Amino acid sequence: MLSAGLPQGAVPKLERPGPLRERVYETLLELITTRSLQPGQHLVESELAGHLGVSRQPVREALQRLNTEGWVDLRPAQGAFVHEPTxxxxxxxxxxxxxxxxxxxxxxxxxxxxxxxxxxxxxxxxxxxxxxxxxxxxxxxxxxxxxxxxxxxxxxxxxxxxxxxxxxxxxxxxxxxxxxxxxxxxxxxxxxxxxxxxxxxxxxxxxxxxxxxxxxxxxxxxxxx
Missing domain, CATH: 1.20.120.530 (GntR ligand-binding domain-like)
Structure with missing residues (x-):
């Protein structure tokens, strides 16, 4: 189980074919929009990578893109958090x-x-x-x-x-x-x-x-x- 509370098995392992970082991005975005990942929830790269069955690099790239689009907040010295809409x-x-x-x-x-x-x-x-x-x-x-x-x-x-x-x-x-x-x-x-x-x-x-x-x-x- 993720430390932030995402149920075991809620994150599907990704199939390898296709652009991996795009698939990681789409999976994380789906988890955010369905509120499987709640606003304010801490997103730990290593834990997400483990659940998705990928390395940390595509997870990091996906989080950066999600940050640019306003879905995730990257906080210095704290990490990534699901954005809390005002x-x-x-x-x-x-x-x-x-x-x-x-x-x-x-x-x-x-x-x-x-x-x-x-x-x-x-x-x-x-x-x-x-x-x-x-x-x-x-x-x-x-x-x-x-x-x-x-x-x-x-x-x-x-x-x-x-x-x-x-x-x-x-x-x-x-x-x-x-x-x-x-x-x-x-x-x-x-x-x-x-x-x-x-x-x-x-x-x-x-x-x-x-x-x-x-x-x-x-x-x-x-x-x-």
Missing amino acids: EEEAEQLLTVRTLLEAEAARLAAANATSKGIARLEKLCAQGEEAVERDLIDVVVDTNAAFHAAVMELAANAVLAELAARVGRRVRWYFTPVARQRGKQSWIEHRDLIAAIADRDEQRATQIMREHTEHTRTSYHERNSG
């Missing part, structure tokens, strides 16, 4: 997310296809089931897939690229409030699907705006509680 950082990120997602919902309503709507309905059913079974990791993954499917329906490559750049951070902020949002989040998803199916651009925009605002509010309430 309220201001969360506010800025989630506000931008609302703008992107609301426009995606509008475009999805304008471009809706029966196949795309069926995909949203399937994901919504999976999310509802995961909530009932209290499978929070599945809830988070399915939520991300649902929003990605809305973005795909929007059929705007530039918007999708921008959304992808903030998507992982959105997941980082959503994970702690996924249980708190619970069924209500998926009720809102159902309402959104109905608006998209009706090709009601205004309604879809409003529902998505309110939906993302609820997540933002939940995050701030949790942190201030």
Whole structure:
């Protein structure tokens, strides 16, 4: 077990093929965004290298890249720590997310296809089931897939690229409030699907705006509680 508390077996050994430092980076980023590695947690190079089955060099390079991107803080004479997001950082990120997602919902309503709507309905059913079974990791993954499917329906490559750049951070902020949002989040998803199916651009925009605002509010309430 890592000294910082990561469960044994939570970090998968990496396959050798492919750029090793890239694979180490992706693995660590996934552990951070899913909160397997918690904000403020100390990241010890030697322990991470042992769990990943690699040398310390690709771990060091990955940590440096994660530091540059704001996921990890490198502190002189102390080492690496998972970044602890400030309220201001969360506010800025989630506000931008609302703008992107609301426009995606509008475009999805304008471009809706029966196949795309069926995909949203399937994901919504999976999310509802995961909530009932209290499978929070599945809830988070399915939520991300649902929003990605809305973005795909929007059929705007530039918007999708921008959304992808903030998507992982959105997941980082959503994970702690996924249980708190619970069924209500998926009720809102159902309402959104109905608006998209009706090709009601205004309604879809409003529902998505309110939906993302609820997540933002939940995050701030949790942190201030």
